Amino acid sequence: MSTESAISFSRVSRHFSRQGARESVAAIADLSFAISAGEHICVVGRTGCGKSTSVSLLLGLLPASSGSVRVLGVDPYRDFQRLRGRIGCVFQSDRLLPWRSAIDNVLMPMEILRSCNSSVRDSAAELLARVGLAGYEQAFPHQLSGGMRQRVAFARALITQPDILIADEAFGHLDEVTAGALRHDFKRISRARGQTVYQITHSLDEALEVADRILVLQRPGKVAGIFSRAQWQDSTAEHAKVKQSLRSLIAGNSENAVLEEVG
Numbered sequence: 001m002s003t004e005s006a007i008s009f010s011r012v013s014r015h016f017s018r019q020g021a022r023e024s025v026a027a028i029a030d031l032s033f034a035i036s037a038g039e040h041i042c043v044v045g046r047t048g049c050g051k052s053t054s055v056s057l058l059l060g061l062l063p064a065s066s067g068s069v070r071v072l073g074v075d076p077y078r079d080f081q082r083l084r085g086r087i088g089c090v091f092q093s094d095r096l097l098p099w100r101s102a103i104d105n106v107l108m109p110m111e112i113l114r115s116c117n118s119s120v121r122d123s124a125a126e127l128l129a130r131v132g133l134a135g136y137e138q139a140f141p142h143q144l145s146g147g148m149r150q151r152v153a154f155a156r157a158l159i160t161q162p163d164i165l166i167a168d169e170a171f172g173h174l175d176e177v178t179a180g181a182l183r184h185d186f187k188r189i190s191r192a193r194g195q196t197v198y199q200i201t202h203s204l205d206e207a208l209e210v211a212d213r214i215l216v217l218q219r220p221g222k223v224a225g226i227f228s229r230a231q232w233q234d235s236t237a238e239h240a241k242v243k244q245s246l247r248s249l250i251a252g253n254s255e256n257a258v259l260e261e262v263g
């Protein structure tokens with residue numbers, strides 16, 4: 001697997017022991033894929049196929065049971081210190097601190113990195129403006145709508161100028177119009193900054209809209225297929241077939257699916 005990959009999983013497995021059960025459960029099994037710097041990958045698959053576990057492995061919250069996970073060439077579990085500030089995350093819930101204003105929430109990662117100064121405060125205000133929240137710097141989370149709070153969470157993920165952005169179902173709980181606008185801004189900003197995006201979603205339409213490639217996972221955490229934008233972006237009959245294959249794979253019916261060789 002290329003050493004230049006922004007993210008790589010090489011034959012990764014992750015098991016969990018279950019209380020009272022002799023056998024452990026496999027959340028991820030022999031998973032291999034590589035993502036280049038600047039690529040936008042969407043990960044889709046049915047519930048329980050290991051999507052969130054892959055995020056925990058990327059963030060170094062869990063060790064792999066076997067195989068190797070590399071983020072920017074670093075083992076995130078053993079050497080997370082080298083990745084501090086280089087990965088930004090947005091989750092389904094905004095995880096804002098209710099007693100802090102919007103701008104002070106955005107500044108949190110910089111405080112943790114001990115890098116807060118007046119120019120960073122200006123950058124935070126500028127970021128809030130870029131996600132559509134100019135004038136809301138001093139608002140507290142309870143004074144903002146769900147969509148606005150998620151925008152603050154995006155600004156917080158961007159403040160360290162990370163190389164990698166992880167979005168784990170970050171648009172899932174918003175209404176379609178709010179989610180669509182936020183997705184658009186997220187894509188615009190991450191592309192302008194050349195960031196690598198690892199986005200988990202339950203929505204194939206969302207993935208088709210924003211991804212450079214779509215990674216379909218099947219239980220237990222295996223690659224069922226990887227598709228690139230060139231395969232689906234037009235409204236030709238061939239591309240319609242690929243979209244149908246994607247839907248089949250996600251539904252767990254691989255017989256009708258056209259599988260691509262995983263590089």
Ligand SMILES: Nc1ncnc2c1ncn2[C@@H]1O[C@H](COP(=O)(O)OP(=O)(O)OP(=O)(O)O)[C@@H](O)[C@H]1O
Pocket residue numbers: 016017025026027045046047048049050051052053054
């Ligand atoms: N901490 C844990 N302890 C035990 N089992 C776990 C743990 N975390 C995940 N699992 C199991 O691993 C499997 C994969 O879970 P994971 O949350 O990664 O799936 P997912 O694809 O993100 O699901 P969803 O789409 O519902 O969020 C599931 O069977 C789950 O029960």
